[in-house]
Amino acid sequence: MIGTGSPVDGVPSVAAIVLSLLVAAWALVAVLRHRAPDRVQLIGLAVLELVLLGLAVLAGVALAGGERPGEPGAFFGYLVTLVFLPPLAAVLARMEPTRWGSAIVCAICLVTPVVVVRLQQTWELLGG
Amino acid sequence: MAELRTARSTRTNAGPGRLLIAVYLLFAIAATSRAGLQIATRFGEAPLAYLLSALAAVVYIVAAVGLARAGHAGRRVAFACCTVELVGVVGIGAFSLVRPDLFPDETVWSGFGSGYGYIPLLLPILGLAWLAKTR
Numbered sequence: 001m002i003g004t005g006s007p008v009d010g011v012p013s014v015a016a017i018v019l020s021l022l023v024a025a026w027a028l029v030a031v032l033r034h035r036a037p038d039r040v041q042l043i044g045l046a047v048l049e050l051v052l053l054g055l056a057v058l059a060g061v062a063l064a065g066g067e068r069p070g071e072p073g074a075f076f077g078y079l080v081t082l083v084f085l086p087p088l089a090a091v092l093a094r095m096e097p098t099r100w101g102s103a104i105v106c107a108i109c110l111v112t113p114v115v116v117v118r119l120q121q122t123w124e125l126l127g128g
Numbered sequence: 129m130a131e132l133r134t135a136r137s138t139r140t141n142a143g144p145g146r147l148l149i150a151v152y153l154l155f156a157i158a159a160t161s162r163a164g165l166q167i168a169t170r171f172g173e174a175p176l177a178y179l180l181s182a183l184a185a186v187v188y189i190v191a192a193v194g195l196a197r198a199g200h201a202g203r204r205v206a207f208a209c210c211t212v213e214l215v216g217v218v219g220i221g222a223f224s225l226v227r228p229d230l231f232p233d234e235t236v237w238s239g240f241g242s243g244y245g246y247i248p249l250l251l252p253i254l255g256l257a258w259l260a261k262t263r
Binding site for chain 1: 154
């Protein structure tokens with residue numbers, strides 16, 4: 001039964017992916033309307049960060065309980081990268097208060113779901 | 129007014145350029161961690177591929193810094209990096225198809241960057257276009 005024990009599967013990861021895509025879509029609308037990053041984008045990034053930190057805590061609890069990811073090095077690499085993505089987006093968005101700031105938020109929020117999926121894969125798979 | 133416009137138009141680190149720098153930053157992180165992990169844990173399996181990953185990582189970092197620093201030197205550095213990237217992604221892309229035995233594990237550039245949504249192929253082209261546009 002692959003996946004049943006994974007701490008990065010299930011509701012929190014799905015929530016992170018959906019939320020990230022929603023923020024990306026909202027930011028894309030801002031890009032198309034020539035708008036700088038607005039409050040909704042920044043709040044979205046903040047909530048996304050909370051969900052990702054929750055995911056990291058779940059992973060930490062599982063590790064403390066003796067479970068181990070399939071590829072530990074890659075798993076921790078992705079986990080660390082993941083929790084830094086929304087802050088990176090927020091900082092760059094503040095530096096660039098034009099439509100391109102919204103484009104940065106959109107780009108990073110499209111990358112985040114990919115990293116979540118990679119995180120899930122590196123927990124589970126050992127060679128396939 | 130005209131002066132202001134030229135001053136603004138030569139900056140590579142504002143507007144779309146900042147988006148480009150952000151994407152370069154993401155690829156710098158991806159390539160660096162991938163290369164670091166591969167070299168640290170299983171260098172013997174595919175040394176050529178892993179060394180190329182490391183080279184790609186360095187190029188992405190330097191390109192991001194070059195674009196961010198915006199001056200003449202920065203532009204020159206960014207131009208060199210984008211050229212190396214373009215040659216790298218096309219060359220390694222073709223080479224990884226011809227001699228897949230030398231690339232048992234993926235690099236950022238193998239398959240023309242297909243593992244990364246072909247963005248590694250797109251990035252140097254966008255970078256060069258942006259440098260030309262802001263000249």
